[in-house]
Amino acid sequence: MAKVKDYHNAKCLKCGKIQERMYSVGPMIFCPTCFNHEFFEDLDQANYVVPSDSTSYQKWLKKYSEDLK
Numbered sequence: 001m002a003k004v005k006d007y008h009n010a011k012c013l014k015c016g017k018i019q020e021r022m023y024s025v026g027p028m029i030f031c032p033t034c035f036n037h038e039f040f041e042d043l044d045q046a047n048y049v050v051p052s053d054s055t056s057y058q059k060w061l062k063k064y065s066e067d068l069k
Contacts, residue, residue, distance in 0.1 A: 001044075001047075001051055002025050002026035002050060002051075002052050002057055003044070003048070003049055004025050004035075004039075004048045004050060004060060005024045006021060006022070006023065006024075007021075007022040007023060007024040008020060008021060008022060008023050009022070010029040011027055011029065012029060012030050012031040013028050013030055013034075013060065013063065013067075014031075014034040014037075014060075015031060015033070017031050019032070023035040025057065026052070026057070026061065027061075028061070028064050032053065038056050039054075039056055041056075042054040042056055042057065
């Protein structure tokens with residue numbers, strides 16, 4: 001499970017925008033709009049986690065890993 005946390009003033013992995021309030025999903029940072037678009041269906045709202053085996057999480061983790069190279 002990837003814990004979702006508030007994060008501030010960072011660049012969104014998807015759109016590149018920097019907003020005051022961002023969301024950290026594991027090691028990745030997303031603006032609220034992109035977070036809702038990519039992870040809302042997979043989000044366990046009671047515990048605020050995204051299953052690490054979800055398709056959306058794996059897709060973005062792969063992109064994040066490729067960007068680090």
